[in-house]
Amino acid sequence: MPYVNIKITKEGATKEQKAELIEGVTNLLVNVLGKNPATTVVTIDEVDMDNWGIGGQQVSELRKKPKP
């Protein structure tokens, strides 16, 4: 009966990758906690890079900087 919400930046995750996330998280809950997969719900939020911050900065700005 678990509910899982995954938030990622919107950067082109494919339908197949999302399917892998959903299947993988569901299997993990079955294997670790013995949960019933039939009522395990997973939702994925894809968040615009202007709307995601880390270290006080927008990801859309961080992506422009050269990596050290």
Place this chain on the structure above:
Amino acid sequence: MPYVNIKITKEGATKEQKAELIEGVTNLLVNVLGKNPATTVVTIDEVDMDNWGIGGQQVSELRKKPKP
């Protein structure tokens, strides 16, 4: 002062249906718990069917299968 978040798959809920959800949930909190409707907030997230999984599968795939 309650806050309610409703997540549904994005499948064409109309503005009128959303209004009914908002009104219905607010009334429920007033009737059951005596909450003040003026500060009761309801948000609705419509989630792409590729981004919603149940039973380890994407809803976009489940919808394609014939019902038993």
Place this chain on the structure above:
Amino acid sequence: MPYVNIKITKEGATKEQKAELIEGVTNLLVNVLGKNPATTVVTIDEVDMDNWGIGGQQVSELRKKPKP
């Protein structure tokens, strides 16, 4: 398949009141959107009054003030 999260202040909601909320929200989603109740999930978070703010103030402080 909807998922609903209800946040209320922790002020002694009874088990019966929570059951009413769960049943009421589930029925609302069935009636308004034709959702399947079997996979409709509702969770309730009861939040300490020190941890809930409105108008920039903690509810634990607001509750001490006389009503106008």
Place this chain on the structure above:
Amino acid sequence: MPYVNIKITKEGATKEQKAELIEGVTNLLVNVLGKNPATTVVTIDEVDMDNWGIGGQQVSELRKKPKP
């Protein structure tokens, strides 16, 4: 290591305003609780006005009414 989610109605917040929110919230957590900004994450959800209710009514409808 905090995680902050800000939900606002979708009404044209600019990239610069979102940057201010992200920076401001991060600084607040550093200043008040001594949190490490490098692992402080902030996400902003912009919610359609049809999908946001207060007082039992959609914001898209409330915005049409004259202010008293």
Place this chain on the structure above:
Amino acid sequence: MPYVNIKITKEGATKEQKAELIEGVTNLLVNVLGKNPATTVVTIDEVDMDNWGIGGQQVSELRKKPKP
């Protein structure tokens, strides 16, 4: 940079099981989407069985019923 929230009913998940969930979800995001584990955050909410409903009923009540 992903953020994952896992909600499960409070039924005695051990510290070790929670560690497995955290490690497993983080690895999944690294393997499927190439995310940086260092900034991948996972939180687990354990929800009282009176506060979790499915099919319109509290889990605390469902657990009492004999399985068919």
Place this chain on the structure above:
Amino acid sequence: MPYVNIKITKEGATKEQKAELIEGVTNLLVNVLGKNPATTVVTIDEVDMDNWGIGGQQVSELRKKPKP
């Protein structure tokens, strides 16, 4: 009308610190976006350190390690 949820590890934040977070976030939304403070809601979740992971590890374990 914004809604803000702050998640922090449960490590003894005081009532006064929580009040500062609530007031600070509310002021930020008023100053940056011109939001109405009266309907701005802030909730704080304090998460057990066993239930929070970063870099694939529980914070309760990370706290035991010497800092480099």
